[in-house]
Amino acid sequence: MRRRRSQDRRTPWSDVLDGWLFALSGVIAVWFAYVLLRDGVRPGWPTLLLLVFWVFFSYLVLPRLHRILTAIYLPGYFVGRTRTSDGLLGDPVNLGFLGDEDQVHGAMTLAGWTLADELDVRSAAGIVRGVLRGRSYAGAPVSPLHLFDRRQDFAYEQEVAGSPSQRHHIRFWRCPDGWLLPGGFRADWLAAATFDRGVGLSLFTLQFTHRIDEDTDVERDFVVATVCDAVPAAQVGVIENFSSGYHHRNGGGDRIRTDGDLPILDVRCAPGRGGAHASAPAARATDVPQSVLVGSGVALARASTYAVGATVYVVQESTTVLAVTVAILAVCEGALALATLAAWNWARLLLVAGCSVTAVTAMTVSFVGHRPPVGLGQLLTVGGSILVLLALSSQEARDYATGAGARTTPAKASA
Known part of the structure; x- marks a missing residue:
């Protein structure tokens, strides 16, 4: 009996992974906000990045940092x-x-x-x-x-x-x-x-x-x-x-x-x-959260872009291996996005993990390679990965994928 209770207290591996991805998203988001601010102070069209910086920082970065910090120092009981x-x-x-x-x-x-x-x-x-x-x-x-x-x-x-x-x-x-x-x-x-x-x-x-x-x-x-x-x-x-x-x-x-x-x-x-x-909250919990819609939508848009790129490679008679690779990437990302919309937690974790690799790689190259400013194409590519990461690592997306939101009814909610 003692062993069973000890096992019940263990944190599932998916929860541990979610916690790390949630914290990682905050670090990556701060770096990307810095990139937007750094490149936005240049003359010409890059000045528009300052507006993007404000929207990204105030509506995505600060909320994520608040979430991370309040999870550490705010009590969970009724106050x-x-x-x-x-x-x-x-x-x-x-x-x-x-x-x-x-x-x-x-x-x-x-x-x-x-x-x-x-x-x-x-x-x-x-x-x-x-x-x-x-x-x-x-x-x-x-x-x-x-x-x-x-x-x-x-x-x-x-x-x-x-x-x-x-x-x-x-x-x-x-x-x-x-x-x-x-x-x-x-x-x-x-x-x-x-x-x-x-x-x-x-x-x-x-x-x-x-x-x-x-x-x-x-x-x-x-x-x-x-x-x-x-x-x-x-x-x-x-x-x-x-x-x-x-x-x-x-x-x-x-x-x-x-x-x-x-x-x-x-x-x-x-x-x-x-x-x-x-308007019972249990009924609303079955709806797809906006964070899941945004994250999956961006992933589907990226998959469509990859599919177009693969088609262009084929038409231009480029390397077949490159076209096949891009096509496989498009199919995988599109399938994971659709599975995430269907509340499959493994698909959400794979999609978030893949976007994390892309974002971390870009951040590492930015620090090690010393190649500012970042091009518009890279901003869009990395920005899309970070949007998916922020949206699908949120608590709302996690609850939707694991069914925790549907289980949180007034009768069972903790004080």
């Missing part, structure tokens, strides 16, 4: 704070709800709140159009925050005078079955309510994002007031000093301040909505 997709501490948890999902939806709808759309390409484009044109988007999606190792189950919002940049919003997470708050208190849902005061550049992430108002207690009390006005029978209890009254900043760099109290809204008296708004 009364949400987490960003990069693993940073996010907005404070400042509300709790008692009631089933339909009752929560019913209470929020009666209170005049609008259910936020899911964040995808279509809704993201809608946000950009709304901000640029100054038009209203009542159901604009909110960025994902994580609690219980999963993103919010749903979110509600209220616009301010039709402004696309200012809004009240609140995210909801279903508590795991039988899970109790510190002190033994019970809640069916936990929520984080904040007020978006505008859109700006985050000094923490260098990304354009909504900036929240510092006093999160005002937004918390606003949610309580709107629900109680709409559902007079709703009851409110308060857990005093639930968390520290000092939080300093969230993951986007915005200052946050709270007294640490946690109101619990009992909305079990609210009329249900007949399951019309059901």
Whole structure:
């Protein structure tokens, strides 16, 4: 029995490989960002690389570095704070709800709140159009925050005078079955309510994002007031000093301040909505994550390019061996990309490992060969490998390929 327990505690070889590839991707991404910055300061068209550097560094490199560092120094237990997709501490948890999902939806709808759309390409484009044109988007999606190792189950919002940049919003997470708050208190849902005061550049992430108002207690009390006005029978209890009254900043760099109290809204008296708004995270877990779509898409594009190259070699009557080699490479990479989309973990690992070899080779040649600047063709080739590496070594891609995301249900999520 002792031997079996010891074996169960061993880390599977795939997890060890994933960990190394995840860390390696951060090192390679930093090197490639340096290359983009170094070559972008030259006159002429290379100046455009500075824009590529900003996008690559702020939206890919910094999030990966944050993920690596927070995995080392942030605790994995419940601390009364949400987490960003990069693993940073996010907005404070400042509300709790008692009631089933339909009752929560019913209470929020009666209170005049609008259910936020899911964040995808279509809704993201809608946000950009709304901000640029100054038009209203009542159901604009909110960025994902994580609690219980999963993103919010749903979110509600209220616009301010039709402004696309200012809004009240609140995210909801279903508590795991039988899970109790510190002190033994019970809640069916936990929520984080904040007020978006505008859109700006985050000094923490260098990304354009909504900036929240510092006093999160005002937004918390606003949610309580709107629900109680709409559902007079709703009851409110308060857990005093639930968390520290000092939080300093969230993951986007915005200052946050709270007294640490946690109101619990009992909305079990609210009329249900007949399951019309059901959005269980287990159902969403079966969808292909965007990181897998991006990584596999880039790999398929590379495979298509290799196939075209092999055809060109044949037409030009070049070396048959070279044409066959490129054709085999195209078939292998395309097959691995399709298998990764089908959630085969071995295919994802092989694809990531192959791209790692390409990127490490380029990085080594760059340091040893001393041949700056890097040509445009090499930038595209190596950049494609790094994009595949970053996308398919992410936690979302790993969970999708191993089925861990589908297994993380509210009943089983850890606190």
